[in-house]
Amino acid sequence: MSFGTFARRVRDEQSPPARRHRALRWAVTEYGPLGFHATWAYLAATALPAPDLRRDMSALLRALDTLEASRAARLEEVAAFAARRSMEKEAGLRTPRRDDLAVRLWRPHWPGGAGPSRLGLVAAVANRQAAFRRFPLPDDTLVPADRARRIADLYGRLDACGAAYLAALGQPDGPARDASADIVADIHRHLAPGHAPLNVPLFQWLRFADLLAYAHAVSPAR
Template identity: 70%
Template structure:
């Protein structure tokens, strides 16, 4: 089923709360610009003052409103980019000019103003917990000369996540610089094509990209972010 179908079910006051809650989760599975769990964490916090989406129908609707508004911005951006590319191609321009449309596989919260700072903090906190639970790469897959580099990158990314959360989403420039360097370091460890070691590293990279986006996003202040 489509995002619209799930959204309509989540809004249907004639359905049991549990079914509306499942419909919202299904809608998030269809549109999750930060990743499913991070998007859910973002919505739960921005649905304040009650983030319990299962038991509070009003909070559930606030979360759905935020999700639909973000999706509308993403859809409008994609349509505008497609229209611009048609004009550019007709003029013989094979390379897009101007601002590129955001790549949908990168964590990003499309919105008309700025994303919620507390929402991003919640998303990063969820991603950080998951990152810390991830098993380290199988030693059998890690060449001896790379093991120390990977351990260092893991520790640096963990420290960057902790620093971001400690600062409640307002990291200073040294933290941002360290994060950018760590993100680039993870990228350099990925092998061209497919390699068994890439799978755990891609999960590190996903969290690093979410953290980098949250650390650089011009987030709205807490009082405006709901």
């Protein structure tokens, strides 16, 4: 089923609240620009003043409105990108630029409006940091001892960077912004080609690091 089908189910006042709640979760599965869990945390935080999406149907509808507005903006971005790429290909530019939408579509990104909600991003980062802290460190037998120490240090830096963002309530300073971008780059350096066992935990870290770097990039500085 499509995003539109789930959206109509959310708005169906004849349906029981639990069914409408499930429909919103399925809608986030179809379109979750920050990843499912981070997007859900974002929506719950911004569906004020009563962000209980399971029981408060008004909050549930506010969350759906927020999600639909973001999705509409994303579709406009994709359409504009496709039109521009078509013209660029005709002009002989076959490879997208590094900052193109095609390059960053898979990364966390909240389209629409005047920018993402700071409250929503703080909630999303808090949700994903809690999950990140449950990830175990990679098996240190997979890599030499010196590299294992660097990876453990990287884990600590990412955790500290997330904690600092939350402590600043989503208003990071300049060095914190740079630190989050550096962490993303360092994780990429440790990724191995193919399906190396070390890649499994590192990709989990990378999803959190990408979200954190995006939050730093779009949040107002102190």
